[in-house]
Amino acid sequence: MSARRRITDLSPAELSAFASAQHQRPFRGQQIYDWVMGRGVCTTSAMSDLSKPLREALDAEFDCSAPRVLWSGDSASGTEKAFLQLSDAQGDGVEAVLIMEGERTTACISSQAGCPVACVFCASGVLGLRRNLTRGEILDQFIAVRERAQALGRRVSNIVVMGMGEPMLNYSAVVEALDVIHDPKGGGIGARHITISTVGLEKGVRRLTEEGKPYTLAFSLHAPNDELRRKLVPFAAAMDIDAMVQAAGAYLDGTGREVTFEYVLLDGVNASAADAHELAQRLRGVRGTVNLIPYNENPGFTWKRPPAQQVDQFAEILRSGGVKVSVRKRKGHRILAACGQLRLQEMQRAQ
Numbered sequence: 001m002s003a004r005r006r007i008t009d010l011s012p013a014e015l016s017a018f019a020s021a022q023h024q025r026p027f028r029g030q031q032i033y034d035w036v037m038g039r040g041v042c043t044t045s046a047m048s049d050l051s052k053p054l055r056e057a058l059d060a061e062f063d064c065s066a067p068r069v070l071w072s073g074d075s076a077s078g079t080e081k082a083f084l085q086l087s088d089a090q091g092d093g094v095e096a097v098l099i100m101e102g103e104r105t106t107a108c109i110s111s112q113a114g115c116p117v118a119c120v121f122c123a124s125g126v127l128g129l130r131r132n133l134t135r136g137e138i139l140d141q142f143i144a145v146r147e148r149a150q151a152l153g154r155r156v157s158n159i160v161v162m163g164m165g166e167p168m169l170n171y172s173a174v175v176e177a178l179d180v181i182h183d184p185k186g187g188g189i190g191a192r193h194i195t196i197s198t199v200g201l202e203k204g205v206r207r208l209t210e211e212g213k214p215y216t217l218a219f220s221l222h223a224p225n226d227e228l229r230r231k232l233v234p235f236a237a238a239m240d241i242d243a244m245v246q247a248a249g250a251y252l253d254g255t256g257r258e259v260t261f262e263y264v265l266l267d268g269v270n271a272s273a274a275d276a277h278e279l280a281q282r283l284r285g286v287r288g289t290v291n292l293i294p295y296n297e298n299p300g301f302t303w304k305r306p307p308a309q310q311v312d313q314f315a316e317i318l319r320s321g322g323v324k325v326s327v328r329k330r331k332g333h334r335i336l337a338a339c340g341q342l343r344l345q346e347m348q349r350a351q
């Protein structure tokens with residue numbers, strides 16, 4: 001990692017302390033925060049209401065450069081994908097995705113560079129974990145995607161931490177970044193429109209529940225039983241489905257928020273009518289929504305997406321069993337928008 005902290009890593013309190021140390025009034029800290037998080041400006045030369053000595057001191061102490069961002073746009077599918085290069089890793093970086101659907105504009109951001117979980121169908125797990133992202137590197141993604149959305153005449157309405165990585169393994173940085181994204185003077189995104197997705201790591205889930213943060217919690221389920229789930233999600237043993245269902249109830253009690261269960265549909269693996277019946281049985285009476293995600297086929301993997309008719313049938317069986325369901329529309333397949341695919345492609349290009 002770069003020896004200097006990124007300017008996006010600093011809270012308003014830290015920026016005020018820095019300003020005071022430079023013999024400036026503490027409110028200068030809030031001004032810097034407004035530039036960085038409110039307007040997305042990291043380069044100090046643009047911070048016109050700050051004195052030259054303060055701008056020079058910021059440059060000397062922190063990394064105030066704008067991150068290098070490569071965009072892969074696909075206006076036909078309403079999805080644009082960013083690859084943000086990390087300052088410490090030649091050719092490596094993280095992904096963020098902008099998904100535009102009707103009135104909704106969602107930014108999907110990453111919590112780690114790579115991922116240690118290694119779900120069998122996911123490109124992010126292929127190269128393992130490089131490292132946790134800092135709070136600033138998570139916010140850099142938000143800033144980049146927000147700017148892109150603005151250029152397209154849109155406003156980011158939703159945030160999902162569903163990109164590369166397992167957020168609960170980088171809890172503090174993720175939650176601090178989300179608090180900034182939620183802050184009216186930061187990103188200004190309502191808590192109900194912010195989602196954290198996890199494979200189910202008990203310690204992190206409990207902490208989020210106890211802290212009572214009103215963010216939406218999404219569990220990566222992907223199977224109707226623990227046996228199959230452990231084959232698809234190597235970390236699944238950390239929390240079995242019963243524990244997940246129990247945690248969902250505790251989360252609702254603690255935060256007033258219903259959880260979401262993410263379910264990637266893989267043809268011939270977990271997408272049959274029998275799987276749907278088993279899942280409906282398992283989730284009967286649980287307050288939450290199953291989000292069905294027909295698999296995004298990837299050249300490096302042999303998994304297949306089930307036919308649309310089968311997806312509809314799966315959803316219908318769940319509904320008939322009293323389970324709330326949503327189905328993710330096909331977005332981003334033309335630009336490899338599924339998790340980790342673009343990073344893999346960029347790294348292969350750099351080798």
Ligand code: SF4
Pocket residue numbers: 115116117118119122123124125163164165166199339340
């Ligand atoms: S799906 Fe999520 S948890 Fe699984 S390997 Fe990919 S990034 Fe990690």
